Amino acid sequence: DAMVIQNPRYQVTQFGKPVTLSCSQTLNHNVMYWYQQKSSQAPKLLFHYYDKDFNNEADTPDNFQSRRPNTSFCFLDIRSPGLGDAAMYLCATSRAGDRALEAFFGQGTRLTVV
Amino acid sequence: AQTVTQSQPEMSVQEAETVTLSCTYDTSENNYYLFWYKQPPSRQMILVIRQEAYKQQNATENRFSVNFQKAAKSFSLKISDSQLGDTAMYFCAFMKQANQAGTALIFGKGTTLSVSS
Numbered sequence: 001d002a003m004v005i006q007n008p009r010y011q012v013t014q015f016g017k018p019v020t021l022s023c024s025q026t027l028n029h030n031v032m033y034w035y036q037q038k039s040s041q042a043p044k045l046l047f048h049y050y051d052k053d054f055n056n057e058a059d060t061p062d063n064f065q066s067r068r069p070n071t072s073f074c075f076l077d078i079r080s081p082g083l084g085d086a087a088m089y090l091c092a093t094s095r096a097g098d099r100a101l102e103a104f105f106g107q108g109t110r111l112t113v114v
Numbered sequence: 115a116q117t118v119t120q121s122q123p124e125m126s127v128q129e130a131e132t133v134t135l136s137c138t139y140d141t142s143e144n145n146y147y148l149f150w151y152k153q154p155p156s157r158q159m160i161l162v163i164r165q166e167a168y169k170q171q172n173a174t175e176n177r178f179s180v181n182f183q184k185a186a187k188s189f190s191l192k193i194s195d196s197q198l199g200d201t202a203m204y205f206c207a208f209m210k211q212a213n214q215a216g217t218a219l220i221f222g223k224g225t226t227l228s229v230s231s
Contacts, residue, residue: 004158033218033219040123040223040224041223041224042118042205042221042222042223042224043159043205043219043221044221045218045219045220048218090159092159092219101147101149101164101209102161102164103161103219105151105158105159105160106158107156107157107158108158
C-alpha cells in the first residue's frame with residue numbers, strides 16, 4: 001500500500017499559471033518535505049514542515065509556497081511557474097527523533113511548463 | 115554547510131558481479147547519519163542502507179554493505195551478487211543528528227547503475 005501519495009503524477013502547466021501539487025501520507029509522520037529534482041541532479045530541498053512549523057531553505061525562490069492544513073496533507077504551490085521550474089517534485093515524510101530515521105518518498109510529480 | 119559528492123555519474127555491472135559506488139561528504143558535525151537511497155526508473159526512492167556516524171561497525175543489509183571511513187569522510191556502497199532489479203539511480207545522503215528540528219536529507223548528485231545479464 002502506498003504510504004506517501006503524490007498527485008498528480010504528471011502535471012503540465014502554462015508559463016505563469018499558478019499550479020498546486022499535492023502530497024498525502026498515511027504514516028502519521030510529523031515531518032514532511034518537498035524536494036525539487038532536475039534531470040541528472042541531486043534532489044534539492046525546498047522546504048519542510050516540522051509539525052506545523054514551516055522551515056524554508058534560504059535559496060528557495062519566493063515563487064514557491066507550501067501549505068500543510070493537517071498532518072496528512074501538504075501542498076506545494078508555484079505561483080508563477082517559469083520554464084526553469086520544470087522538474088520532478090518529490091514529497092517525503094519522516095518521524096522526527098525516530099532512530100529508524102527512514103524518510104519515505106512519494107513517486108513524485110513531474111511538472112512540465114509550456 | 116554540508117555537501118555530498120558522488121564522483122561516478124554512471125556505472126555498469128553484470129549480473130552476479132560486485133560493484134562499489136563511491137561517496138564523499140564534508141561536514142563539521144560529529145554526530146550525523148549517512149544513507150544510500152535507491153531510485154528505480156519511474157518509481158519512488160527507497161532506503162537501501164543507513165549508517166550512524168558514532169558506530170564504527172559498517173552497516174550491512176543482505177547484499178548491500180558500506181565502507182564507512184569517518185576520518186576520510188568516505189561512505190561507499192558495495193552491492194554483491196548484483197541483480198537486474200538493482201538497476202536504478204543511487205543517491206548518497208547525509209543528515210545531521212535527527213532529533214533536531216530542521217534536519218533534512220542532503221543528497222549527492224547520484225550514480226546511475228545499470229545491471230546487465
